[in-house]
Amino acid sequence: MTKELRFAGTGGQGLILAAIIYAEAALYDGHRVLQSQSYGPESRGGASKADCIVSDTEIDYPKVYLADFLLAMSQKAFDKYKADVKKGSVVLFDSTYVEIPEKDENIIYFSAPISKTVRDKIGKELASNIAALGTISVIYPLVGEEILLKAILHRVPKATTELNKSAFNVGKKLGKEILESQGSIEFVF
Amino acid sequence: MSAKLVQGNEAVVYGAFNAGLKFFAGYPITPSTEIAEMCSRDLPKVGGAFIQMEDEISSIAACIGASLAGFRSMSATSGPGFSLMQENIGYAIMAEVPIVIVDVQRMGPSTGIATAPSQSDYMQVRWGTHGDHPMVSFAPFSVEECFTEAIRAFYWSEKISSVVVLLLDEVVAHMREGIDIDNVENILEVPDRGPFSEEKEGFRPYKVDRDKGAKLPPLGTGYRFNVTGLVHDEMGFPVEDPEKTGDLIRRLHNKIDAVEDEMASYDERYTEDADVIVISYGSVARSSLRAVRELRKNNVKVGFFRPITVWPFPSKRVRELSKKVKNIVVAEMSMGQMVHEVERSVGDSCQITLLQGIKGELITPDAIHNTVSEVISK
Structure with a gap:
């Protein structure tokens, strides 16, 4: 089993941290992982990405080649990375910032207003990355929610534990709503 | 301890700590900065010293000084800083001072692209400093190897009493992988310097076999010798004697040739x-x-x-x-x-x-x- 995940958005949305947390959670779960990110001016304003490869065998190429899962938190990032996905891949996009794309029979699109919901429910958009991890734990359960939450709390500052827990739950709820409205898929990892 | 997520640059520091790093002098530069950052935070906790210097020339000079005082020393840089270090790399090779230099390669020439990977320092590692000299360099391709090769760099720098360059690139330096630092197998034990003769008077640090590195007692332990970049005799004092000159240059190469097979790794x-x-x-x-x-x-x-x-x-x-x-x-x-x-x-x-x-x-x-x-x- 090898799965390639890409977390893409705008610099400042915390997607590198999200990828690090995801990789750490997958590591706790007994997988081999490799995490990398685009590094440079593009990570400060333009489309930025952080990659996470989860595997049960030796990981060779350290970048995402074609993603099995893509999180797109900005239009620019969606436009830039939407083509670099496998057939049958899952793309979750934050409809706060990304226009709903036309249907593509090769790709499973999931849409949720992640940033807007976090802003409305928690007051700060800051934790949208953590909410996204909550949504991912439901719609693409490669790594379970408990282990993901453990990894989140390991990485975020102690004073923000409750904030991040709330954000994670907000994301999970969005994930459940997606599955109710769009139908669930059976993943075999 | 179980596996944790570690960056390549961080793994270099973990490896250096494992090897007994006690001194780091450097000037931060992308894509090597995390090494200096982590040393500044954690080296004092293990009884070591970190100095941020004014540039890379003084950084390597400080490392040479600290190593002569008996402390395992390292600096980390990228192409532009590595260029500045070349003169003193030659000095360390000539004076036979063990130090480890990490070069995290980025796009050149000159300042190039700070965040882009490259492997265009390969020949600079070998021939960047002037004069006939040998060079030893190890290049990891994973986070675990950043750890183990850092240790191997210290091991061989002590064994041959010279410079070892740990050669990374931006991709290896910035990727994160799982590694169980406390349970990595076959870790080399970095040898201590010495033993040195009890007779301190007249001790000759450069009086060694034709294929061996110098034996430099830490400064301040009562042994008196000279350290120079000039061609020198067994006490370290400058000479221009053709035979002694030839013997020294040949020995600097012989000591690497003698361990080349043992040092080979692929x-x-x-x-x-x-x-x-x-x-x-x-x-x-x-x-x-x-x-x-x-x-x-x-x-x-x-x-x-x-x-x-x-x-x-x-x-x-x-x-x-x-x-x-x-x-x-x-x-x-x-x-x-x-x-x-x-x-x-x-x-x-x-x-x-x-x-x-x-x-x-x-x-x-x-x-x-x-x-x-x-x-x-x-």
Whole structure:
């Protein structure tokens, strides 16, 4: 089993941290992982990405080649990375910032207003990355929610534990709503 | 302890700590900065000292001084800073002072692109400083190897009493992988200096066998000797005697030649029945490994060879391999530097094709796949 995940958005949305947390959670779960990110001016304003490869065998190429899962938190990032996905891949996009794309029979699109919901429910958009991890734990359960939450709390500052827990739950709820409205898929990892 | 997620640069520091690092002097530069950052935070906790210097010239000078005082010393930099260090690298080689320099390669020439990977310092590592001199350099391709090769760098710098360059690139330095630091197997124990003769009066640190490194007692322990970049005698005082000059220059090389086989390290896979072998090091080797695996699925008889000890280049093994194959593909992020060592090793035994990576991006498995396919179809 090898799965390639890409977390893409705008610099400042915390997607590198999200990828690090995801990789750490997958590591706790007994997988081999490799995490990398685009590094440079593009990570400060333009489309930025952080990659996470989860595997049960030796990981060779350290970048995402074609993603099995893509999180797109900005239009620019969606436009830039939407083509670099496998057939049958899952793309979750934050409809706060990304226009709903036309249907593509090769790709499973999931849409949720992640940033807007976090802003409305928690007051700060800051934790949208953590909410996204909550949504991912439901719609693409490669790594379970408990282990993901453990990894989140390991990485975020102690004073923000409750904030991040709330954000994670907000994301999970969005994930459940997606599955109710769009139908669930059976993943075999 | 179980595995935790560690960055390549961080793993270098963990390895250096394991090897007994006690002194770091440096000037932060992308993509090596995390090494200085982590040393500044954590080195004092293990009884070491960190100094941020005004530039890379003084950084390596401080490391040489600290090493002479008996402390394991390291600096970390990238191409532009590595250029500034060249004069004192020669000094450390001549005075036989053990230090480890980490060069995290980025796009050049000059300041190039700070955040883009490259492998174009390969020849600078070997020949950046002037004069006849040997050089030792190790290049990891994974986070775990950043850890183990850092330890090996300290091990050999003490063994040969000279400079070892730990050669990374931006991709290897910034990737994160799981590693269980406390349970890595076959960790080398870095030797302490000495023992030194009890008779301190008249002790000659440069009076050693023809193929051995100097034995430098830590300054301040009562031994008196001179340290210089000039050609020197057994006490370290300048001489211009032709015989002594020749003996010194030859010994500086002999001490590396004597351990070359022991120091050689490479990663070789799928070469048994190969018609073509891909040679690469560092992050590019990970792209090669993917390409080789994909080609093998299509029954293409392609092999994989990765020097880990990049200087001295593992010529013997490459020569042996070249006699069994029709083609060698060399992939590197430069106009072609390591390829010269491959050519030198191979002679006329087989065809060599170079795949250059000069766009500041990691060479992709596809590019290697295509090059191998083209070479085979010729």
